[in-house]
Amino acid sequence: MRIAVLSGKGGTGKTLVSVNLASAAKESIYIDCDVEEPNGHLFFEPEGVKEEEVVIKIPTVDEQLCNGCRTCIDFCKFNALAYISGKLRVFDEVCHSCGGCVLLCPEKALSEKEKVIGKVQKGVSDNVTVNTGILNTGEASGIPIIKKLLNENRSEKEKLTFIDCPPGSIMDKEN
Incomplete structure (x- = not known):
């Protein structure tokens, strides 16, 4: 199951809610789609982080x-x-x-x-797989990074997935 935490503006507590939900689950995936200012990883401090450039x-x-x-x-x-x-x-x-x-x-x-417009990082913190997207400074759009994050984790349907959406988000039923 995939649960997206979103709102119409920044500073409403999306990260706080999604990080706590992911931590409370027995096993989960946390996806930080706020690629302009990702900060979910600060709460998890994942280990074994692997990076991949997004082009x-x-x-x-x-x-x-x-x-x-x-x-x-x-x-x-x-x-x-x-x-x-x-x-x-x-x-x-x-x-x-x-x-x-x-x-x-x-x-x-x-x-x-x-x-290269940014990168995605993947690491593990206890029971949570942490996925983070990072947009390079000065780039106009992080949408390709967000698409990569969401598509990479689509196959892990058995794990509870929490998506920390960027400010001002709406989600369609396909994501």
Whole structure:
């Protein structure tokens, strides 16, 4: 069973509730999805912590191949691409890493590069497996980190899982 602890704002005690519920269970998983300011691990002090970087794919431009057709710009609904002073510019901060621009480029002027946006940590503290997501300073979105945290623990259905959600969260029925 997965239980998400969430609220519309920060400072309401989500971490306090989820940490205590996870500690009280015979065996549980605690997932800290507040990737901008994770602090659940401070209560658990997990041991044997393993880290894994979280990367996203960002388009990169081969200026020799780009003919300025703007097909990629027209496709991107997040305005992560712009044609300025005769050059295609990529704005990493607003790119959602969908890869559509790369697929649609008729000249194959776009390819993808990996960009590290943060990391996930996993360790154990007594009866609790502690999973933490950490967004690198200056990154615009922690959603890929949260998705990784939630998807990695989906297979452990027999364990009670407590999800400490970020401030301002809503959860859909699939998560």
